Every structure is written in structure tokens, then in C-alpha cells.
Amino acid sequence: MLKQNLQQKLLQKLSPQQIQFIKLLQVPTVSLDTRIKEELEENPALEDLSLTNMTEPEEQYPDRDPDEDTYNGDDEGSSDEFNIDDYLQEDNVNDYGSRYDQNGEDEDERKEIPIAVQSSFFENLQAQLDLLPLSDKDFRIGQQIIGSLDDDGYLRRSITSLTDDLAFSQNVMAEDDEVEEMLKVIQEFDPPGVGARTLQECLLIQLRKKDQNDPIIKKAINVVEHYLDEFTRKHYDKLEKSLNMDSEELRGVVNEILKLNPKPGDSNEVNTKQMQVIPDFHIINNDGVLILTLNAKNAPELRVSRSYQDMFEHYDKAAQKDKKLKEAVQFVKQKLDSAKWFIDAIKQRQQTLLKTMNAIMQYQYDFFLTGDEKSLKPMILKDIADKIGMDISTVSRVANSKYVQTEHGTFLLKSFFSEAIQMESGEEVSNKEVKKILEEHIGKEDKRHPLADEKLTEILKDSGYNIARRTVAKYREQMNIPVARLRKEL
Structure with missing residues (x-):
């Protein structure tokens, strides 16, 4: 049975302005310029004074208060003659600030800023593939392999999957052996280690490109090929016994392996992945x-366009007589x-940032x-x-x-x-202090x-910091410090 009920509900909704x-508020300073430019492009009624670089004689608006808010900022001289179509078309302009050149130069005369290009x-x-004398089939297999690599430079897909992809998407009928042979060709490319399917294969590719007559290289290959698990777990005692090496000799082998790049795909991307940090505040x-x-x-x-304000007043009056202009007025x-x-x-x-930081x-x-x-x-x-x-x-968003x-230094808030x-004395201290002592x-x-x-816990307790071993382990992990076994060195 259907019923109709009348109910009152109290709901909290955010307005578009909120x-x-x-x-x-969430946008950092480094991205704020981009966000403002987007708004300038979308809204021709918004202007940036730093882009206009134009002034207007005071007598043109004699009634204007010189100390008025930026909302009422002036623009180039306006007249009573408007073409509403010109303003309706402004949404298609790519950059509303581009018409104002800070140096007063013409668009054609403006010098282009060179942009660094990095492959x-x-x-x-x-x-590198383009330079090889390959058949059309091998070239397309090579392209498929390169396109299948992940960002670290590894091939995570099986040879059979690549063969199927070539058949279904490229209409290239290839055997697994042909794809395997082409993968070996790719593995000879720079950076060394690219095209590997495992970490072990990646390290071996790099080591085999080094001088094979060097005894340290030979032993490093032996370690990676047969004792990689012991190496990653830093079971150096087992390695010394198994390989019949002393500590000095093993140290040379370990250092050689540590020079290798476990993620060859990152080698060309290191600089581009670093995010630029621009401080939002300065404290002197x-x-x-x-002083903040x-x-x-x-x-x-920023300011509201004077010409748009005048145009609104002009057409608002005209719209009372002409219904066709109502849509333009609304726009x-x-x-x-x-x-x-x-x-x-x-x-x-601005106010929220300053209030929070202060x-x-x-x-x-x-x-x-x-x-x-x-x-x-x-x-x-x-x-x-x-x-x-x-x-x-x-506060969290800030x-x-x-x-x-x-x-x-520069710090994230x-x-x-x-x-x-809480210390044994009853005083409360920051866990940052405990982490600093642990780090030292x-x-x-x-x-x-x-x-x-366990030993670190004892040291902290001796200093008056009564915390559990699991808390010490948690703080150590938060600081990206490995367990004692993995910190061991020869």
C-alpha cells in the first residue's frame, strides 16, 4: 500500500562558494598560478592586474574611491557602445591574459622562451631500436616488447602473453623463440638491465656488461646467480663460508653489487619526478x-573587469525593454x-593560511x-x-x-x-623527540x-622514556630505518 508522508529534515550542505x-585551500603555492590561470581562461570577467600592466587616468572615473577594494578595479576606458556577441565569444579565447603584454610588445614580436626537451x-x-637492421617482423616484435615494459624497466608479462598480443592486436604470427631472441636484443640496450624479468636477471645483465676478467666481477656474478637470497638478507657469515672469502674480499663484492641499478627504468626519469617545493610561508x-x-x-x-560591470549595467537597463537581451544579461x-x-x-x-600558520x-x-x-x-x-x-x-588541509x-630549513607543516x-617524571614530550634520539x-x-x-628500548628507558619495544619498532619503520639485521655492514 502506497502512502504519502510530509517530513521535515535538517540537512547540512556545502554551498558552491564553500x-x-x-x-x-588544498592547492599548494607551486600549483596556485596554474589554478588561477585556469580560472582566468574560463571567466573573462576576472582579470589579473599583473598581466594587464595598464593604468587608467583618474579623471576617467572621478567618483571612484582610490582606496576601494580590488573588486571595483578599473580597466581600459569603456564606452557606451558594446557588442554583446564579442563578450559571448570570449569563452573560446585560450588565454584572457595573453592580450596584455608586460613589455608592451606585439604578439608577433614576443620572444619565445626555450623549453628543455628530454627524451x-x-x-x-x-x-635504439630504430638504429638496428631488423626485418619488419622483428621490428614490430621489438616495439611490442618495449611497449610492455613497466616504469621500472622490467618485463612483467610472459613470453606467451606477448606472442598472443602480437597475433591478436598486431596480426604478427610469431613463435615464443622469436620473441625470446628479440628480448635478448632489447636487454643489450641502455640503460643496462632494461628488459629483465626479475631483479636477479636485471643485476646479472648489468654485471655481464662489465669486465669479465675482473675477479671481483666474477665473484659478484656468482653471488647474484646462486646466493642472492643470502645477500639480500645480509647473511654475510654464510656467504664467507660458502664462497670461502674473507671479510675484505666479500666487502669488495658487496660494494660492486650495490653500485648496480635495481630499477633501470628510473634512470632517465629521476629529475622529472622530483616535485618542486615552493614555501608557502617564511619565518624570520x-x-x-x-616574523611570519x-x-x-x-x-x-585579481579584480572584476570594469568593462563587464559597465556592460552589465548597460544591458540590464536595455533588457527591461528588450526581452531578447535577458539571456545576455544573465550570462x-x-x-x-x-x-x-x-x-x-x-x-x-590567504586569511586562513596566515591564521593557521601563526x-x-x-x-x-x-x-x-x-x-x-x-x-x-x-x-x-x-x-x-x-x-x-x-x-x-x-587545519588538516593546510x-x-x-x-x-x-x-x-624548509618543512612541511x-x-x-x-x-x-609521557616520561617517567610525568612530563609529556613529543614523539618527534623520541624519534630523534632513536635516529642519533x-x-x-x-x-x-x-x-x-630490544637494546634501543633499554637505552630509551635509561633516559626516562618508558615506551614498549613495539613502539620503538613502529617509530623505526616510520623513519624508514630497517631492522638491525639489514643494517649490518662488513
Whole structure:
């Protein structure tokens, strides 16, 4: 039986403006310029003063307050004559800022900025394949192999799978032996080790390209071929007995193997994968007084287009008489509102960033003065959220993607947050302090007899830090420090 009920519900929904602010808050400084350019391209009613580089005589707008907000910024002289079609077509313009050249030069006269070009890993392999005198069939097999490599340079697919792919997708009927032979050709390419199917094969390919008359190379090949498991587990005592080598000789073999690249596919991509870090904040120590500033890139000079405002007023009046212009008026109004919302979101972003960072700076004042990690206080997201009167999620968005530059280095804000550890004296300290002490003791240990987690726990307890062995293991893993057995050296 169907029934109709009338119910009242209280729902919490985010407005489009709030969603826009949240998204902008998460954007780091290094990506903010790109985000602003996207908005400038999408909305012709939004302008960037740094792009226009144009001024306007004050007498053109005599009633304008010189101290008015950027929302009411001026543009080049406007007149009462408009062509609405010109503005409706502006959405198709690729870059609304491109019409303004900072040097006053013509578009044709502007000098192009050279862009560094670097071949990718796969392009490099393809170029080497192109130089070989191959039959059409072998060439297509080679292309299929190169296209099947992963980013590390390994071939993770079976020969049979490659043969099937060639038959179904390339219409190339090849035998497994033919694909295997072509794989051997690819494995001779640079960087050494490319095309391997396992780590062992990757290391052997590299070693066999070295001087085979060198006794160290011969022994290294023997270790990788027959004792790789013992090597990776650092069971050096077993290796010495099995290979009848002394410590000095084994050290030379181990060092030779450690020089090899376990991920040859990364060799050409190292520089391109590093993300550029631009600090969002700067903290200066002025004779014991900390001064916080926001990176200028976070405060762009945005404004609403004066010409769009004038055009809206002009056509709004005309639309009262002509119904055909109502759609045009609605379009212009939408663009103006969108521009104002974006500027509001940028301003709110600036205020939130400064308020959050200032609270963190005050909370960790001693650290920013000294740079000593042991002076970091226990601090969680709720501490800062309560201090600035904002939600924990807002603080989290700021902390997870923003950096601050100090005289002691550049830090991710997230690194200042830590849990509390209670000492035997009852005092609470940051777990960062415990991690720092662990790092120092591990750094000073005898690598021939590294400190086990049990021994590290005893050392911390002797210093007044009453924590369990499993907690020591957790902190060690968080710092990407391996267990004692894997830290052992000859």
C-alpha cells in the first residue's frame, strides 16, 4: 500500500562558494598560478592586474574611491557602445591574459622562451631500436616488447602473453623463440638491465656488461646467480663460508653489487619526478622575535573587469525593454558573480593560511627559534583547530600540502604535529623527540653489530622514556630505518 508522508529534515550542505574555498585551500603555492590561470581562461570577467600592466587616468572615473577594494578595479576606458556577441565569444579565447603584454610588445614580436626537451625512457629505447637492421617482423616484435615494459624497466608479462598480443592486436604470427631472441636484443640496450624479468636477471645483465676478467666481477656474478637470497638478507657469515672469502674480499663484492641499478627504468626519469617545493610561508628570526610572512604568490592582484560591470549595467537597463537581451544579461551576471566568488575564496584562503600558520608558530615557538627537533611540543590537529576556532578538517588541509621556510630549513607543516609520550617524571614530550634520539643512537651504532629494537628500548628507558619495544619498532619503520639485521655492514 502506497502512502504519502510530509517530513521535515535538517540537512547540512556545502554551498558552491564553500566547495570552491575548500578546493583552493588544498592547492599548494607551486600549483596556485596554474589554478588561477585556469580560472582566468574560463571567466573573462576576472582579470589579473599583473598581466594587464595598464593604468587608467583618474579623471576617467572621478567618483571612484582610490582606496576601494580590488573588486571595483578599473580597466581600459569603456564606452557606451558594446557588442554583446564579442563578450559571448570570449569563452573560446585560450588565454584572457595573453592580450596584455608586460613589455608592451606585439604578439608577433614576443620572444619565445626555450623549453628543455628530454627524451623519455621509452622514447630512448625506441630510438635504439630504430638504429638496428631488423626485418619488419622483428621490428614490430621489438616495439611490442618495449611497449610492455613497466616504469621500472622490467618485463612483467610472459613470453606467451606477448606472442598472443602480437597475433591478436598486431596480426604478427610469431613463435615464443622469436620473441625470446628479440628480448635478448632489447636487454643489450641502455640503460643496462632494461628488459629483465626479475631483479636477479636485471643485476646479472648489468654485471655481464662489465669486465669479465675482473675477479671481483666474477665473484659478484656468482653471488647474484646462486646466493642472492643470502645477500639480500645480509647473511654475510654464510656467504664467507660458502664462497670461502674473507671479510675484505666479500666487502669488495658487496660494494660492486650495490653500485648496480635495481630499477633501470628510473634512470632517465629521476629529475622529472622530483616535485618542486615552493614555501608557502617564511619565518624570520629578528633578534629573538619571529616574523611570519605569506609567500607573495598566494596574494595575486585579481579584480572584476570594469568593462563587464559597465556592460552589465548597460544591458540590464536595455533588457527591461528588450526581452531578447535577458539571456545576455544573465550570462554577464553569472560571469561577474563567479569572478567575485573566486576573489573572495582567494582572500579567505590567504586569511586562513596566515591564521593557521601563526597558531603553529606560536605553539612551536622554541623550535622555530632554535631548530632543535627535541624542542618540538606534542601537538595534534585539534590543538590548532581550537586555537583558531576552525574545523579540524580545515587545519588538516593546510598542514598536508603547505611548506614553511625558516633559517633552519624548509618543512612541511604536517611534520610539526606529533603525539605525546609521557616520561617517567610525568612530563609529556613529543614523539618527534623520541624519534630523534632513536635516529642519533642508530647513526652512532657499530654497523658490524647494529642495535636491535630490544637494546634501543633499554637505552630509551635509561633516559626516562618508558615506551614498549613495539613502539620503538613502529617509530623505526616510520623513519624508514630497517631492522638491525639489514643494517649490518662488513
